[in-house]
Amino acid sequence: NAGVTQTPKxxxxxxxxxxxxxxxxxxxHEYMSWYRQDPGMGLRLxxxxxxxxxxxxxxxxNGYNVSRSTTEDFPLRLLSAAPSQTSVYFCASSEPxxxxxxxxxxxxxSRLTVL
Amino acid sequence: AQTVTQSQPEMSVQEAETVTLSCTYDTxxxxxxxxxxxxxxxxxxxxxxxxxxxKQQNATENRFSVNFQKAAKSFSLKISDSQLGDAAMYFCAxxxxxxxxxxxxxxxxxxxxxxx
Numbered sequence: 001n002a003g004v005t006q007t008p009k010x011x012x013x014x015x016x017x018x019x020x021x022x023x024x025x026x027x028x029h030e031y032m033s034w035y036r037q038d039p040g041m042g043l044r045l046x047x048x049x050x051x052x053x054x055x056x057x058x059x060x061x062n063g064y065n066v067s068r069s070t071t072e073d074f075p076l077r078l079l080s081a082a083p084s085q086t087s088v089y090f091c092a093s094s095e096p097x098x099x100x101x102x103x104x105x106x107x108x109x110s111r112l113t114v115l
Numbered sequence: 116a117q118t119v120t121q122s123q124p125e126m127s128v129q130e131a132e133t134v135t136l137s138c139t140y141d142t143x144x145x146x147x148x149x150x151x152x153x154x155x156x157x158x159x160x161x162x163x164x165x166x167x168x169x170k171q172q173n174a175t176e177n178r179f180s181v182n183f184q185k186a187a188k189s190f191s192l193k194i195s196d197s198q199l200g201d202a203a204m205y206f207c208a209x210x211x212x213x214x215x216x217x218x219x220x221x222x223x224x225x226x227x228x229x230x231x
Contacts, residue, residue, distance in 0.1 A: 031217050033217070033218075040124075040223055041223060042119075042206060042222055042223040042224055043160075043206065043219070044221070045218050048217060048218065050217065058218060059218075088158065092160075094217070103162055103165070104160075104162075104219060108157075108158065108159055109158045109159070109160075
């Protein structure tokens with residue numbers, strides 16, 4: 001199993017450009033989420049989804065858009081990139097209930113730089 | 116809202132010695148989960164250990180153990196016989212046990228250096 005796959009691993013954007021960070025998991029996990037990691041800030045939740053067709057906002061959702069059309073995929077869209085969105089982005093998934101719900105499986109991260 | 120505090124931005128330890136990383140949290144809930152994640156230079160987030168709040172017994176995973184003090188809202192990580200591969204950023208995290216709140220709240224991290 002590949003686990004959680006994020007693409008691209010690195011991306012440089014200019015202010016105002018849009019892009020999509022891709023996230024796919026092959027574990028049939030219902031719960032998926034996006035975090036951003038900034039120096040000295042830990043990881044902060046951007047958006048999450050508890051199943052196909054269901055999404056909700058996390059702690060820092062502004063400037064980001066998500067959709068969940070399939071169980072496997074949970075893309076994160078930057079509508080108009082800003083320098084404040086320079087960060088490392090992590091996608092994670094887990095089971096919603098049971099013992100597996102206690103463990104998030106993370107992707108390898110995507111480093112985004114906005115100039 | 117829950118908060119997680121890691122008061123040690125950086126720690127260092129000699130190889131083969133023991134080090135303890137501190138974590139405190141604030142919550143009004145009685146049932147929850149606590150985690151330690153390791154992030155090496157590769158950037159991959161790796162689960163080190165987890166603790167269910169309703170269990171009084173401290174969790175242990177090989178050289179890693181926790182000291183869970185529920186009343187004090189403290190959750191420290193002890194690394195015994197430290198190895199060079201233990202060098203990483205360590206994050207403490209909290210998750211509610213009830214409802215549909217699947218959010219993990221992370222501390223800001225502790226950077227652990229292991230000296231040979």
